[in-house]
Amino acid sequence: xxxxxxxxxxxxxLTFFSENSxxxxxxxxxxxxxxLVGLGVVxxxxxxxxxxxxxxxxxxxxxxxxxxxxxxxxxxxxxxPPKPPEPTPSNKWAVVIGIADxxxxxxxxxxxxxxxxxxxQVLQEKYGYTNIMLLxxxxxxxxxxxxxxxxxxxxxxxxxxxxxxxSGHGYRAPDGDGxxxxxxxxxxxEMIVTYDMYGLPDGWLKAKFAGIxxxxxxxxxxxxFSGGMFDDASDPGFGEGRVTASACAADQYGWDYLQLGxxxxxxxxxxxGMLDGEADTNLDSKVSVEEAHGYAQPLVVAMRPDSVPxxxxxxxSAERIP
Numbered sequence: 001x002x003x004x005x006x007x008x009x010x011x012x013x014l015t016f017f018s019e020n021s022x023x024x025x026x027x028x029x030x031x032x033x034x035x036l037v038g039l040g041v042v043x044x045x046x047x048x049x050x051x052x053x054x055x056x057x058x059x060x061x062x063x064x065x066x067x068x069x070x071x072x073x074x075x076x077x078x079x080x081p082p083k084p085p086e087p088t089p090s091n092k093w094a095v096v097i098g099i100a101d102x103x104x105x106x107x108x109x110x111x112x113x114x115x116x117x118x119x120x121q122v123l124q125e126k127y128g129y130t131n132i133m134l135l136x137x138x139x140x141x142x143x144x145x146x147x148x149x150x151x152x153x154x155x156x157x158x159x160x161x162x163x164x165x166x167s168g169h170g171y172r173a174p175d176g177d178g179x180x181x182x183x184x185x186x187x188x189x190e191m192i193v194t195y196d197m198y199g200l201p202d203g204w205l206k207a208k209f210a211g212i213x214x215x216x217x218x219x220x221x222x223x224x225f226s227g228g229m230f231d232d233a234s235d236p237g238f239g240e241g242r243v244t245a246s247a248c249a250a251d252q253y254g255w256d257y258l259q260l261g262x263x264x265x266x267x268x269x270x271x272x273g274m275l276d277g278e279a280d281t282n283l284d285s286k287v288s289v290e291e292a293h294g295y296a297q298p299l300v301v302a303m304r305p306d307s308v309p310x311x312x313x314x315x316x317s318a319e320r321i322p
Contacts, residue, residue, distance in 0.1 A: 056110075056257055056258025056259045057255065057256075057257060057258070058109055058110060058255070058256040058257075058258075059224075059253050059255065059256075060109060060112075060168075060169055060170065060223060060224045060253060060254040060255060060256055060263065062107055062169050062171055062193060063106060063107065064106070064107070064197075065171070065173070065199075066171050066191070066193045066194075066197050066198055066199035067196075067197055067198045067199065068198070068199065069142045069146075069194070069198035069199065069200060069204075090128055090129065090130045090131060091131075091157070091159055091160050091161070092123075092127065092128060092129040092130070092131060092160065092161045092162075093129075093131045093132075093152050093155050093156055093160055093161070093162045093163075094120070094123050094129050094131065094132045094133070094152075094162065094163040094164070094165070094322075095132075095133045095135070095145075095148045095149060095151070095152050095163070095164050095165070096116050096119050096120045096123070096132060096133070096134045096135070096163070096165045097116055097134075097135045097136070097140050097145060097148075097165065097166045097167070097168070097192075098112040098113040098114070098115050098116025098117065098119075098135075098136050098137075098140075098165075098166075098167045098168060099112055099113065099136065099137055099140045099167070099168035099169070099193075099194070099195050100112045100113040100114075100136075100137060100168070101113070101137040101138065101195075102168075102169065102193075102195055102197065103195060103196050103197055107169060107197070109168065109169070109256045109263075110256050110257075110258050110263075111256055111257075111258075111260070111261060111262045111263050111266065112167035112168045112222065112256070112263055112266070113136040113137055113167075114261060114262050114266070115167035115222055115262050115263055115266030115270055115271075116134060116135075116136055116165065116167055117134070117136065118262070118266070118270050118271055118275050119165045119167075119220070119270050119274075120132050120134045121275060122270065122274045122275050123163060123322060126274065126275075126286070126287070127161075127286075127321065127322050129161075129163070129322075131155065133148045133151060133152070135148060137195060138195055139195070140168075140194055140195045141194055141195050141196045141198075142194040142196055142198035142200065145194055145200065146200075146208070149164070149205075149208045149209065150208075152164065152212065153208070153209065153211045153212045153213070156212050156213040156214045157213040157214065158213060158214060158215075159214070160213060160214040160216065161214065161216045161218075161322065162212060162214050162216065162217045162218070163217075163218045163219075163220070163322050164209070164217075164218070164219045164220070165219075165220045165222075166192050166220070166221050166222065166223060167222035167223065167263060167266055168192065168193060168222075168223055169192075169193035169223060169224065170190060170191065170192055170193060170221075170223030170224035170225045170226055170254070171190070171191050171193055171199050171224070171225070172188050172189070172190050172191075172224075172225040172228065172250075172251075173188070173189050173191075173199075173201075174187060174188060174189070175187050175188065175189055180201045180202070180203025180204050180207075185231075185232055186228075186231060186232070186250065188228065188250070188251075189201045189202060189203065189228075190202050190225040190226070190227075190228025190229060190231075190235075190250060191204075191225075192205075192221070192223055193223075202228060202229055202232075202234070202235045202236060203234055203235075205229070205235075205236040206234060206235055206236040206238075208236075209236050209239070214241075215239070215240045215241025215242070215315075216241055216315075216320075217239065217241065217242045217243075218242070218243050218244075218289055218320055218322045219236060219237055219242065219243070219244040219245075220244070220245050220246075220269075220289075221244070221245070221246045221247065222246075222247045222254060222263055222265050222266050222269075223247065223254055224247075224248065224252070224253045224254045225248070225250055225251065225252070225253075226246035226247050226248055226250075226254065227246045227248055227249040227250040227251075227252065227310045228250035228251075229244060229246060230244045230246070230310075230312040231250045237312045237314075238312075238314070239314065240314060241314055241315045242312075242314045242315070243289050243290075243311070243312070243313050243314065243315050243320040244311065244312045245269070245289055245292070245293050245309065245310070245311045246309060246310045246311070247263070247264075247265035247266075247269075247300075247307070247309055248265070248307040248308060248309060248310070249308050249310055252306060252307050252308065253306070253307060254307060255303075255304050255307055264300055264303060264304060264307070265296060265300055265307075265309055268295065268296035268299045268300055269292050269293065269295075269296040269309070270292075272295075273287060273291070273292040273295045273296050274287045274292050278295060279291040279292045279294070279295035279296070281294070281295070286321050288319035288320055288321055289311070289313075289319070289320040289321075289322065290311065290313065290319045290320060291319065293309060293311045296309055297309045
């Protein structure tokens with residue numbers, strides 16, 4: 001039986017989620033082995049596999065190199081993206097993307113799509129967003145994401161509030177591999193990976209967002225190497241007024257936990273922090289990006305010390321309410 005993903009979970013109660021938790025694994029095996037006496041080798045093998053599956057931990061990294069995307073490449077379009085919502089007077093615009101089900105089966109994750117659905121819910125219910133383009137799984141092709149960003153840029157003005165959210169696979173490659181035209185100080189390009197396995201690098205995203213009409217722009221990245229979206233001036237996180245948060249540093253992996261019902265970062269940042277309001281430290285009924293980050297970071301690190309959420313805040317006027 002899997003743990004209810006809506007439970008409040010503190011890190012020291014989750015030791016059984018870790019790859020290196022032999023004491024819990026042994027406890028599970030001991031407890032159930034009494035029921036397996038006499039059932040034979042087949043039953044024991046079956047149980048061993050089931051116990052392994054209950055560890056519920058996936059690295060959000062690819063086993064293969066993604067494809068390079070160009071507007072002329074005409075990548076696969078297996079899922080018809082939703083039509084853009086009819087514009088409303090709110091002047092709050094968001095593109096929210098979550099990909100758990102990738103093309104094929106080798107790169108599937110569990111919960112990035114849940115991160116995205118909950119983020120869209122947060123924006124609508126907590127912050128009054130009505131202009132939301134939500135792309136999940138097969139909808140989130142390279143061409144669909146490109147068009148969604150174009151929609152975001154075209155509809156924003158100086159008075160707008162805008163959000164770009166992504167949860168899914170990330171990838172990292174040397175500058176010399178030609179993913180984009182910039183040259184970064186660390187010599188690496190970081191990117192998000194689309195449903196149809198195209199890499200959209202930080203330099204490409206920076207160029208796509210260049211025309212956005214507002215400085216009240218929040219970027220949230222829940223993927224491996226996501227800190228690389230703001231570790232260089234050529235990255236999309238850099239820009240007047242922009243606030244960017246990531247699931248991990250530029251050289252680190254993100255993690256997906258089956259039992260949480262979200263990715264690790266998504267569970268603490270989006271689900272508990274924003275949706276349930278547990279990050280509202282000043283009790284004003286509005287969770288800022290900074291509050292969500294401050295709440296999520298120590299809890300993520302307690303679970304995965306090798307995955308440290310980060311933030312870049314270019315808005316000196318106030319904490320960022322999306």
